[in-house]
Amino acid sequence: MNIEFFQSIALSVANERSVDVVFCNIVNGLADDPNVVLARIWIIGPGDLCNVCPWLKNCPDQTKCLHLVASNGLSLHSKQRYTWLKGHYKRFPLYTEEPDNITATGKIGYIGGTGKAILRNDIIENPNWLLDTEWAKREKIASFAGQPLVFRDEILGVLALFSRKVLDQSHLIMLRTFAYNAASAIANARAFEEIEQLRRQLELENEYLRDKVRDVATFGNIVGQSPALQKTLQQIELVAPTDATVLIHGESGTGKELIALAIHQRSRRKNHPLIKVNCASIPRELFESEFFGHVKGAFTGALRDRTGRFQLADGGTLFLDEVGDIPLELQSKLLRVLQEGEYERIGEERTRRVNVRVIAATNRDLKKEMEAKRFRQDLYFRLSAFPLEIVPLRNRKEDIPLLAKEFLKQICQSMGLKELPLKEKHILQLWNYDWPGNIRELRNVIERAVIVSKGRELRIDLPETSTEKALPIVPYYVKGVERSGEILTYEDLKKLEKENILAALHQTNWKVSGPGGAAELLGMKPTTLASQMKAFGIQKRS
Numbered sequence: 411m412n413i414e415f416f417q418s419i420a421l422s423v424a425n426e427r428s429v430d431v432v433f434c435n436i437v438n439g440l441a442d443d444p445n446v447v448l449a450r451i452w453i454i455g456p457g458d459l460c461n462v463c464p465w466l467k468n469c470p471d472q473t474k475c476l477h478l479v480a481s482n483g484l485s486l487h488s489k490q491r492y493t494w495l496k497g498h499y500k501r502f503p504l505y506t507e508e509p510d511n512i513t514a515t516g517k518i519g520y521i522g523g524t525g526k527a528i529l530r531n532d533i534i535e536n537p538n539w540l541l542d543t544e545w546a547k548r549e550k551i552a553s554f555a556g557q558p559l560v561f562r563d564e565i566l567g568v569l570a571l572f573s574r575k576v577l578d579q580s581h582l583i584m585l586r587t588f589a590y591n592a593a594s595a596i597a598n599a600r601a602f603e604e605i606e607q608l609r610r611q612l613e614l615e616n617e618y619l620r621d622k623v624r625d626v627a628t629f630g631n632i633v634g635q636s637p638a639l640q641k642t643l644q645q646i647e648l649v650a651p652t653d654a655t656v657l658i659h660g661e662s663g664t665g666k667e668l669i670a671l672a673i674h675q676r677s678r679r680k681n682h683p684l685i686k687v688n689c690a691s692i693p694r695e696l697f698e699s700e701f702f703g704h705v706k707g708a709f710t711g712a713l714r715d716r717t718g719r720f721q722l723a724d725g726g727t728l729f730l731d732e733v734g735d736i737p738l739e740l741q742s743k744l745l746r747v748l749q750e751g752e753y754e755r756i757g758e759e760r761t762r763r764v765n766v767r768v769i770a771a772t773n774r775d776l777k778k779e780m781e782a783k784r785f786r787q788d789l790y791f792r793l794s795a796f797p798l799e800i801v802p803l804r805n806r807k808e809d810i811p812l813l814a815k816e817f818l819k820q821i822c823q824s825m826g827l828k829e830l831p832l833k834e835k836h837i838l839q840l841w842n843y844d845w846p847g848n849i850r851e852l853r854n855v856i857e858r859a860v861i862v863s864k865g866r867e868l869r870i871d872l873p874e875t876s877t878e879k880a881l882p883i884v885p886y887y888v889k890g891v892e893r894s895g896e897i898l899t900y901e902d903l904k905k906l907e908k909e910n911i912l913a914a915l916h917q918t919n920w921k922v923s924g925p926g927g928a929a930e931l932l933g934m935k936p937t938t939l940a941s942q943m944k945a946f947g948i949q950k951r952s
C-alpha cells in the first residue's frame with residue numbers, strides 16, 4: 411500500500427456518477443492489495459432494522475446508524491471473497507464514547523459518531539477489540555485502520571480495513587487523504603443521483619403536463635350545466651382541501667382524470683407534483699417496481715436504481731387510474747403505504763416514508779371485484795373514503811350543447827379555422843346519440859366533423875343510435891348555439907317544436923297550466939298546449 415496505490419483508486423472514483431460504483435471501486439481497489447484481509451464502507455442512514463438489530467440494547471440513537479454498503483477482501487483459506495453485505499455487521503450504532511470504552515462492537519460506531527480515525531496494531535492481543543478473534547488469528551490480521559468519510563464537516567460514513575501487514579501512521583495519513591477524496595466522490599455521486607431523480611421527476615411531470623396541455627389549454631375548465639355535474643363540482647370543492655383518499659367511479663371518457671386534476675389543483679398540494687399511474691398499462695411483474703422503485707441489481711434487468719411513483723409524488727398527489735387492475739399480491743403493499751406511508755424499494759431493506767394523497771379511478775364495479783375476491787376488502791374501504799360517481803353523458807345530456815360548443819371553438823382555433831356555427835340540427839343529432847364513449851367520444855366526433863367540413867358547414871357523422879325510443883328533452887334555448895339564417899326542413903321544424911315543448915315541460919317540472927307553467931312559458935293557451943302534446947304523443951314519463 412503506497413501513495414500510487416491510493417491515487418489509482420482515487421482516480422477510478424473521481425468521475426463516477428453512481429454512488430454504488432464509487433463504494434465498490436473503493437473497497438475493490440483496497441482489496442487488490444493481498445495484505446488487505448477486508449475493506450468495508452458503512453454509510454450513515456436512518457435506523458431501519460432496529461427490531462432485528464443485534465446492537466439494539468446499546469444503541470444510543472435509533473434514528474440513524476451505520477449501514478454496510480460495500481465489502482471486499484480475500485481469505486487466506488478459501489477462494490471466496492468477503493463481498494457479502496449481510497450478517498451481524500450490516501448495521502452499527504453511532505457512538506460518541508471515549509476510546510477506552512470502545513469494544514469490538516463499538517469501534518466502527520465510534521469512528522462514525524466522532525469523526526475520529528483509529529489505528530490499532532495490537533488487536534490480536536486485545537480480544538476486546540475483535541468480535542471474532544479466531545477468525546483474526548486464522549487470517550493473520552496485524553492491524554485495523556478506520557477513517558471517517560467526511561465531506562464539508564459532515565460525517566458520511568466510515569471506511570475501515572483489516573491488514574495482514576502492520577500499518578503505521580504514514581498509512582493512516584494516506585488513508586485519511588484517500589478517505590477525504592472518497593467522501594467527496596460519494597458526495598458528488600449522491601448529488602448527481604439526486605439531480606437524476608429530480609430530472610426524472612420533472613420528466614414525468616412534463617410528460618404528464620404535455621399530455622394535459624391539449625386538455626388544459628383546450629378544455630381547461632370542466633364544462634357542463636347538468637345537475638349531475640354541478641353535484642360533482644360541489645363534492646370536489648368539499649373534498650379537495652382535505653387529504654382524504656378519493657375513489658372516482660365512472661365509465662371510460664366521462665372525465666375522471668379531469669376531476670382528479672381539479673381536486674389536486676384545489677388542494678394544499680397543488681404546488682407539488684401530480685403523478686399519474688395507469689394501472690392497466692403496467693405488466694404484472696413490474697407493478698412493484700413502478701410503485702416503489704428498485705435498487706440496481708434487484709432483479710435481472712435492473713441495471714440502475716429506479717425511483718418509484720410514490721416517491722416521485724412525495725408531498726403531492728398520486729392518481730391511480732384503473733385501480734381495479736392492481737394485482738392482488740400488490741394490494742397489501744398499497745394498503746400499507748396508504749395507511750402508514752411506508753414502503754421499501756425492491757432489493758433494499760431500508761423502509762422509506764412518503765406523504766402522498768391518493769386519488770384512484772376505476773370504471774369497474776369494485777364492490778363486485780371485492781365480492782369476487784379479486785380486490786381486497788380493506789383496500790376497497792380505504793380507497794373509497796370519499797367516493798365520487800361520474801354520471802355517463804347519456805344521463806346528463808344537458809351538458810352536450812355546452813360541451814360541443816366548447817370543443818368546436820377550441821378545435822377550430824387549434825386548426826386555425828374560423829369558428830364554425832353549431833346549429834340546432836347538430837344539437838338534435840348529438841342529443842339523439844347514446845355516447846358509449848362519453849365526453850371523449852363527443853370531442854372526437856366534433857374534431858372529425860371539423861376536419862370533414864373543410865371550413866364549410868359543419869357535418870356531423872354519427873353511428874346509428876338506439877335512443878330514439880327515449881324521448882329527448884332539449885332545452886330550446888341553448889346559449890351560443892347559432893340559430894340565425896338556417897333553413898330547416900319541415901320535419902326538422904316539427905321536431906324542434908316538439909323539443910321546445912318538451913324543454914318547457916321539463917323546465918316547469920311538467921306543470922302545464924297556471925302561473926309558471928309550460929303554457930305560460932311558451933306563450934300559448936293551456937288548451938292549445940294540451941292538444942299539441944297529444945298530437946306529438948308527449949306524455950309525462952314516470
Ligand SMILES: Nc1ncnc2c1ncn2[C@@H]1O[C@H](COP(=O)(O)OP(=O)(O)OP(=O)(O)O)[C@@H](O)[C@H]1O
Nearest residue numbers: 625629631632633662663664665666667668849850
Ligand atoms: N366536463 C368536462 N368538460 C370539458 N372536458 C371534459 C369534461 N369531461 C371530460 N372532458 C374531456 O374528455 C376527455 C376524456 O376525459 P378523461 O380522460 O378525464 O376521462 P376518463 O374518465 O379519465 O377516461 P378513461 O376512463 O378512459 O381514462 C378529455 O379530453 C377531457 O378533457
